[in-house]
Amino acid sequence: MHDLQANTRNLDRHDQAARRLDFSEIPQVDIAGLRGGDPAAAAAVGAALAEAMETVGFVYVTGHGMPGSQLDATFEAMARYFERPEAEKAGxxxxxxxxxxxxxxxxxxxxxxxxxxxxxxxxxxxxxELPADDPDYLAGNMMYGPNVWPERPAEFRPVLSSYLDGVHAIGRLLFHGIALGLGLPKDWFDDKIGKPMIQLRAIHYPQQPPREVDGRHIGIGAHSDYECFTILAASQPGLQVRNRRGEWIDAPPLPGAFIINIGDCMERWTNGRLVSTVHRVINRSGAERYSLAFFFGADYEATIECLPTCQGPDNPPKYPPVKAGDWTTSNIKAAYTYRASEDARR
Structure with a gap:
């Protein structure tokens, strides 16, 4: 069972040598069949997603419907924001x-x-994005409420807001595909993601020359994501995925594709059938690296317990039920310094 206070797996971050493999080592799936009205096409996508998520835990997806120009505009707005003075961002x-x-x-x-x-x-x-009178926000729930937005650059809010809406819609399609791949009705997850704990993390990784790479201080350390799944876009290589032999595999961005990976919450939900794979980022690209990590979690009050199609007489549930909100917030507390400093003040 995962420890709710320390979910991240303890791996050696000092082994920084990644073995470069063909892109086919991480499967690629066209999900356009989820966007039409053909049940057979949707079922085929679901089966392909399930196979990739059971064996690798990572998959490139195309056919998602978001134009490349929108992604480019989002990276440009991010770059202009992160160039702003530190004192301004600190507001x-x-x-x-x-x-x-x-x-x-x-x-x-x-x-x-x-x-x-x-x-x-x-x-x-x-x-x-929720209104200021949202009852969960007013009750102090850290995962819900209105977003905050910088005043500059002026395009940051409309561009990032549009991207957030677009990738949220793609995530709902992926939930349909995952349900079909698990032998469930397409809409099985819908009532568990009515008010989801979605998080869009717009990230800037500075250049890190190889001679300055320290295994204790890299772009992002070895970890597995803790939500249901992540939809990732990146401007430069740097992502590495740990395979089952303990080797680090490069997973560079692929034009026109998002990288999807399963998180620990979905691994629990599926009784270990879908795999949450450890990964990290080292920015050796020689350029500033920008990434958009969209974490799709369930509703705060949703109960994560073994799915009916992922258990049986010879495969009993491996994990006890857990409330999705407790799972997510406990993992955030373990990783983010703002939560640790808040606890210390109490």
């Missing part, structure tokens, strides 16, 4: 806001809590 520092929104400065995240070094990145956190 929306997540440590001041004390909820999961806003600017995360360098040293603000330790994705691998088993190592002493902070991750070499800065980021901006967005979530499901």
């Amino acid at each position: 929306l520092d997540i440590h001041k806001l004390a909820r999961h929104r806003g600017y995360v400065p360098f040293e603000g995240l330790h994705a691998d809590p088993h190592e002493g070094g902070a991750d070499l990145q800065e980021a901006f956190e967005l979530g499901l």
Whole structure:
């Protein structure tokens, strides 16, 4: 059973040599069949997604419907934001806001809590856009409520908001595909993601020359994601995936594709059938690296317990039920310094 307070797996971050493999080592699936009205086409996509997620845990997806121009515009808006003065960005520092929104400065995240070094990145956190009178927000729920937005650059809010809406819609399609691949009705997850804990993390990784790479201080340390799944886009290579032999495999961006990976919550939900795979980022690209990590979690009050098609007499549930909100917030507390500093003040 995973420890809710320390979910990240303890791996050796000091072994930085990645073996470069063909892209086919990470499967590629065209999900256009989920966007039409053909049940057979949708079922075929579901089966392909399930196979990739059972064997690798990572998959490139095409046919998602988002134009490349939208992604380019989003990276451009991010670059202009992260170029702003530090004092300006600090106005929306997540440590001041004390909820999961806003600017995360360098040293603000330790994705691998088993190592002493902070991750070499800065980021901006967005979530499901809700009104200021949302009852969960008013009750102090850190995962819900309105987003905060920088005033400059002016295009940051409309561009990032549009991207957030687009990738959210793609994520709902993927939930349909996953359900079909698991032998469930297409809409099985729909009532568990009515008010989901979605998080869009817009990330800037500075250049890190090889001679300066320290295994305790890389772009993001070895970890597995803790939500249901992640939809990732990146401007430069740097992502590495740990295979079952313990080797680090490069997973560079593929034009026109998102990288999808299963998170720990979905691994629990499927009784280990879908695999949450450990990964990390080292930016040796020679350029500034920007990435958009969209984490799709279930509703805060949703119960994560073994799916009916993922258990049987010879395959009993491996994990006890857990409330999705407890799972997510406990993992955030273990990784983000703003949560640790808040707890210390109490």
